[in-house]
Amino acid sequence: MRSTPRTARHRRPQRVLAIGVPLALAASGVLAYGSVFGLGPGDEERAAAAEAPAGATVAADGFASVNALGQNGTYGGRGGRTVTVKTLADLEKYAAASEPYVIVVAGEISMAPVGKEIKVASDKTIIGSGTLGHIVGGGFFLGQGVHNVIIRNLTIRDSYQGVWNDKEHDFDAIQMDGAHHVWIDHNDLRRTADGLIDVRKDSTYVTVSWNRLSNANKAFGIGWTPNLVTDITIHHNWIRETEQRNPSTDNAAHAHLYNNFMEDAAGTSIKSSYSNYARGRTRMLLENSYFQGMNNPVIRDATAALVQRGNIFSGTSGRNENGGGAAFDPKQYYGYTLDAAGNVPALVKSKAGPRGSVGTAAASTAAATRTLTVAKDGSGQYKTVQAAVDAVPADNPSRVVISVKPGTYRETVNVPASKPHITIQGSGASRKDTVIVYGNAAGMRKPDGSGTYGTPGSATVAIRSDDSQLRNLTVSNDFDEAANQSLNGHQAVALLTTADKVVLHGLIVTGDQDTLELESAAKDKPGRVYVTNSYIVGNVDFIFGRATAVIDRSVITLKKRWNGTSAGYITAPSTQAGRNGILINRSTINGDVSASSFYLGRNWHPGGDTAADPQATVRDSTLSAAIKRTPWTDMGGFSWKGDRFAEYMNTGPGAGPKSTDRPHLTEPQAASQEVSDWLGNWTP
Template sequence: MSEQQHSNARHRYRRGRKALAIGVPLALTAAGTLAYGTDLGLFGEDAQQRASATTAVAPEWAAATADGFASVNSLGQNGTYGGRDGQIVTVKTQADLEKYATATQPYVIVVAATIDMNPVGKEIKVQSDKTIVGAGTAGHIVGGGFFLGQGVHNVIIRNLTIRDSYQGVWNDKDHDFDAIQMDGAHHIWIDHNDLRHMADGLIDVRKDSTDVTVSWNKLSDNNKTFGIGWTENVKTDITIHHNWFRETEQRNPSTDNAAHAHLYNNFLEDVAGTTIKSSYGNYSRGRTKMVLENSYFQGMNNPVTKDSTATLVQKGNTFVGTSGRNESGGTAFDPKSFYGYTADKTADVPSRVKSGAGPRSSIGTTAASTKAATTLTVAKDGSGQYSTLQAAINAVPANNPSRVVIQVQPGTYREAVTVPANKPHVTIVGTGASRKDTVIVEGHAAGMTKPGGGTYGTPGSATLSVKADDTQVRNLSVTNDFNEGANQSLNGHQAVALLTQADKVFLDSLIVTGDQDTLEMETAAKGALGRVYVKNSYILGNVDFIFGRGTAVVDRSVITLRKRWDGSSAGYVTAPSTEANRKGILITNSTVNGDVSNGSFFLGRNWHPGGDTTVDPQTTVRETSLSGAIKSTPWSDMGGFPWKDDRFAEYKNTGAGSGSASSNRPQLTDAQAAGQEVADWLGDWAPNAS
């Protein structure tokens, strides 16, 4: 789309500590900080017979990332993804488990046996960048657990059964054995575990540990179940959701001096006639700020308690057969100012949590995930199976039924690449340590003459065209380096870097660079659904550089405004052409910045291609940091169509470029925002790296 073409168409939270808010393009050399380290799917040499490395491509569970507070970017850590950048190793002995858990390198450690800890009570000192995951339901840690010390970060403990260090006496300080203890750790995800019958705590979050998520665990048969605090500071941020507390006496959890504690959709159950009787359920202590919502309490004594110094806001909880204290008071915080989530209906919580909590047979096992996967390699120096990316794509069978992973070695590949519509389930992944290491680049523009005659047109100018459903592109750069200044006589300066014309396209950890029309997200045809999820990426451009009729989410990314070819500052971030009754472009939890003049860029304008009166363009920008480059009136008419007749809005944006509600700056209400979240855009599709 050119500005000339547009004018001729008249025939019509995050909060400030977010690590994504960095200076781009001046700091684009730091782009690798958003990349998840080294290659995704290639593994090292350190494999042994007893601790063997997987050589297939990484399955989804090995690349899983946390939600809740563990997903927040802070303390120099961008969310929680554990050891997904490292080798996958399978362990069956304590020696091997300890070897890999205490190593300095990232690992995905699959526990595929029952490991009896020696001595009883042994807590392995886990180091940063680890995923420790049970192989289906086979991974048991008996008589011990894990310790995460000061500064340890980016750790996932998942799908394990940790049990039976109990020595016969509750509150026995000689046997202070925990399942999982953290002292000063951050960005920790505890998920889908079965934790029971330990001598002390099942989970202890202590001494300013923060950015923790505890989800989908079974916690049972214990006295001191889940403690949070042991500090005078008010620092801990923690999310606790979809956990089943059953036959646990106290600390369910006890939360002391937590800055933000968000508990939702938990099921707390005390069954009559059993040996363990609950003393209390959720407890907000000290100076804790707690939000407790849509949880279900059955048979609990003192289900909800609070200190006079603490705050506790209750919303939508259900209490059946409970007795004693049930308290609330004060004001806390809005969890959605930190991260997105959708709470289940409270009535559904018991059945949903009982059926879903604890280890899953689908997590930690490789057979189903990798047996049908095919891996192709591309290397510019000829050391791979193919020397160009297009040659590897050409080798994918038509209508392939299962995942094909194309691993692209570091280098600069000058070629125009297309993933055709009849080749779905393709993953293109750069294997370098940074997304900057692998670059796909071409310099076509819409008005250029193609070999054989005719011009490229806007979609045809794309460096990378994705026309197949269920395509993933990860950990690389896609660039259109068309030189607009040197081609002023050319009619048609649109120069697309990346084009999508498909559904379920996942763009993860990319740098997408151009000037005009950088990222075009369309559908395969009018009326078709074309969902795109862009995550942890950089998008650079100036005129309408995020555009199209697709249903597109840009999440946790940096959108960088670039000067025009002549050094001037002016442009538009988005140009949606959304069809009626579809979702358009959603930008969330991101940053918009760049080395351009203040007040020089619009957030978007409404594109009605060819004067089409049936489209209903939509852009929502929410919980995003906007630099001073954004105009105080951030939306613009286009082609004679008033933007106010279409769908443009903001919600809780921050930064110098943000502004309060006015007729020229629509803001969503909280109720409206609840219907404009990532899940509303993606529907039944949950993008996962695979």
């Protein structure tokens, strides 16, 4: 450990927001599916009780996804009532309501008077229905303390009053004064009387993405405060034919601008005076953006820190500056993936702005998602989980949800590779309410006499299909080691995955030896698994395999062995060379075992495979006193020091300083071993 612990104003975002469960519920240990806020009062004739339209339940990325100020990411009105509006009166009423709402704008709404800015309250998603949603002659205002707001897929236009640099009319498309956790995404903002977007007066945790901003004097201004508070992400926007503030960023604590396309078209009356401006004490990172024809494309005050990386400048002139020291590393706060700067113009031209497929009725999505119910007492469609899996047709094109009512299901469950997009979820209030349990072990003989189960074959639940999920369940292997000491092969898997893009959320996975096996379909196949908000219990090699696996914000509980002794290994990765292995991140390792009795892991080379390159990283986690001072050890005649094992910024009595027997990542190494590096282009 470093002598001085790292401090940060932010906590990194929990991806549970991106996979459908608000963090407040996850933190309480209660997983709910469907509405989490309940219905708003009155107006039933206007409100749709059906699920929200396409694109209305997506959570923000960038700084808007960061957990801070009592708000866990930005997901708008998700979980609240969905209403469709076509009049100014209805839009104002629902936007200002105290309850969460998804507000679908399904027509052209004109402001009266011109320049009117609709006041938006917290917990709102305002989304255009396809390309129909237009706000004409005004915009939106988010005041002090307003938070968790999404403005998406709208066209906001034409408050222009005939004066180019208008000092009389402060008519913005979107203005926020002291708001936080706001996502502005896939909008078309144009021809306003002042700026298109203003992020003012200590507004923070804002993301502006995939918008078209055009034909205005100012694109947008950020800051206008002496305080270093504002954190903002601006990516994949097409900013064209705007004279200035593209954007202008004043005293922003962290401004991350990437993959934007700034364009001053030739042969028009609009001439840019400047593009990106880092003012005051702003810390700005500007990367992989494309500047076409802009005058003074990048400028900074002497007091600002501005770092440029990978930008392209075509036909630009005037000031193009960087310097002032290091800015910051966005990956300390959230994951992101850069597109090549040369691809940015074509990319944002084709994808920025409102989309016809967003904000439309969810009927087609609802029809495509099939739900099967399982109940032991016969009140569901099936009495066993496996029967429901068997009922799913091969090569199903869309998600099938198998909803399992509370109870204990003593069975094995196999989801074959031919049935992707399956979600098995418990419908109870707690993950303890629905239990799938069995007791096979590797050395046990199969009932048909065809040999022993082997380690993978012992699994209680096996997920072999891509894009599948387990949620809100307990999966257990209760093989009795004490009663089977004569058996050769005590490995007893509770849960096996051999697929790519597998989500395990809100689970208890419990066993003794080899509890959680995370594999890929073959050595040359990807096998990404994201485990979050879960409990994993075991004692010997109980998180193991060659998958690229993230154990995030979970609890790993160490268990005594069958004879009451304390000794074991948490991980046994068998990672293939060139791939990432097991990442334990922001988690807690505990258990009622003796001090200094458990290793963090050992290196598994299956069958003596010299091509394997096992990897395990444990970072930003709390380690109990059970962890040994030398936490890694050899396996099968291979030295762990020849493979990839490391820690970073762990705490607790089991943490220890860097040494030759306890490698720690350097800061640059840690920056490339984040959750986003493990998951790549997949966002669970």
